Amino acid sequence: MKAQPKQSSSNKPAGGALTPARQRELFVHMLRIRCLDERMLKLQRAGRIGFVGTAKGLEAALVGPACALEAQDWLWSGLREGGAALARGMPLGDYIAQMYCNSNDSAKGRQMCNHFQHKGTHYPSWSSVIGTQIPHGVGAAYAAKLHGKDEVHSIHFGDGATSSNGFHSGMNFAAVWKAPCVFVCVDNGWAISVPSSAQTAAKSYADKAAAYGMPGEDVDGNDVLAVQAAVSKAVERARSGKGPSLVVLKTYRMLGHSSSDDPTKYRDAKEVAYWEGRDPIEGFEKQLVAAKILAKGERAKLEAQLYAEIDAEIHKQEAAPKMPLKTLVEDVYAEVPLHLRKQYNQFIAIAERLGEATPGDGAFPL
Numbered sequence: 571m572k573a574q575p576k577q578s579s580s581n582k583p584a585g586g587a588l589t590p591a592r593q594r595e596l597f598v599h600m601l602r603i604r605c606l607d608e609r610m611l612k613l614q615r616a617g618r619i620g621f622v623g624t625a626k627g628l629e630a631a632l633v634g635p636a637c638a639l640e641a642q643d644w645l646w647s648g649l650r651e652g653g654a655a656l657a658r659g660m661p662l663g664d665y666i667a668q669m670y671c672n673s674n675d676s677a678k679g680r681q682m683c684n685h686f687q688h689k690g691t692h693y694p695s696w697s698s699v700i701g702t703q704i705p706h707g708v709g710a711a712y713a714a715k716l717h718g719k720d721e722v723h724s725i726h727f728g729d730g731a732t733s734s735n736g737f738h739s740g741m742n743f744a745a746v747w748k749a750p751c752v753f754v755c756v757d758n759g760w761a762i763s764v765p766s767s768a769q770t771a772a773k774s775y776a777d778k779a780a781a782y783g784m785p786g787e788d789v790d791g792n793d794v795l796a797v798q799a800a801v802s803k804a805v806e807r808a809r810s811g812k813g814p815s816l817v818v819l820k821t822y823r824m825l826g827h828s829s830s831d832d833p834t835k836y837r838d839a840k841e842v843a844y845w846e847g848r849d850p851i852e853g854f855e856k857q858l859v860a861a862k863i864l865a866k867g868e869r870a871k872l873e874a875q876l877y878a879e880i881d882a883e884i885h886k887q888e889a890a891p892k893m894p895l896k897t898l899v900e901d902v903y904a905e906v907p908l909h910l911r912k913q914y915n916q917f918i919a920i921a922e923r924l925g926e927a928t929p930g931d932g933a934f935p936l
């Protein structure tokens with residue numbers, strides 16, 4: 571089979587269960603994220619790309635919601651939903667071009683790498699500024715409602731973002747306006763080095779929903795079918811005009827916060843081992859094998875196919891030219907104004923004298 575992402579099958583399950591073919595698709599989406607993370611981290615360690623924030627352990631929390639949305643819906647990203655965009659049809663080439671910030675990067679190299687966007691699948695560009703996507707997504711959902719569009723906006727954020735202003739204002743306005751949106755909190759246990767136990771005194775982040783007058787639900791974020799079902803229910807509620815819900819996906823970030831982080835400095839190996847035993851891909855693989863949807867040993871074959879596709883795309887994107895430097899001053903004004911032309915000329919003079927930065931010169935320090 572061809573492992574390239576696609577959003578072909580219907581999300582409307584017959585009798586509440588996903589078809590075997592759809593379950594297989596979900597599994598492949600999850601595997602792709604794992605394989606891609608592994609490759610990206612290696613490229614970063616080799617100094618070939620600048621920065622990676624992996625989603626190892628969170629694959630079910632990415633793929634479940636992505637596969638609960640229809641093509642006209644929107645997904646507003648937290649810090650790790652690049653793989654969710656792939657599951658909704660963002661091409662692999664766009665993902666990897668963004669990691670290289672090359673001339674194929676749809677952000678034109680203006681975003682830090684690992685900050686994806688894809689117009690075609692309604693996936694607005696990430697912001698690293700925690701929580702800002704929440705009021706943006708709520709505003710877009712409210713606008714869709716005013717324009718009578720059949721759109722649901724799925725707004726994703728981490729446990730850490732629940733302490734942001736954007737979370738409170740977004741949740742409040744969404745409930746008051748009955749905006750067609752779903753709040754997906756990926757509680758992966760940590761906000762860099764701050765554990766969830768220090769982030770809130772509430773028993774669960776889901777309890778916060780009651781304060782804004784919306785339903786809140788805790789879900790096993792490592793069980794992709796449970797995640798898909800819970801988010802589907804919240805999406806249908808939003809689509810039918812009943813307003814927003816909060817779905818909290820309880821999961822775990824298996825690796826560091828980013829390629830610049832060493833999690834052994836702040837968390838216990840026993841905690842990591844506990845979650846290793848609850849790996850979302852292994853759990854789903856066992857389920858699919860037991861249901862004869864996947865053959866024993868098939869995972870290895872799928873992984874080999876995925877790695878071949880990823881590696882071919884890496885070679886293609888690594889060979890692509892860089893963004894032309896003049897794009898630094900384009901796209902803001904109809905004509906580049908004098909002060910920007912002066913700055914650009916100064917910049918070119920410096921680049922000619924000292925040369926340009928090379929990969930590995932300026933890895934982002936966070």
Ligand SMILES: Cc1ncc(C[n+]2csc(CCOP(=O)(O)OP(=O)(O)O)c2C)c(N)n1
Pocket residue numbers: 648649650698699700727728729730731732758760761762823827
């Ligand atoms: C407004 C703001 N404050 C602080 C930071 C620094 N920062 C970057 S990531 C992060 C933690 C995010 O944790 P969480 O929301 O749980 O997402 P996760 O990384 O676990 O996916 C912080 C505090 C930031 N980017 N923006």
Ligand SMILES: [Mg+2]
Pocket residue numbers: 728729730756757758759760761762
């Ligand atoms: Mg977190």
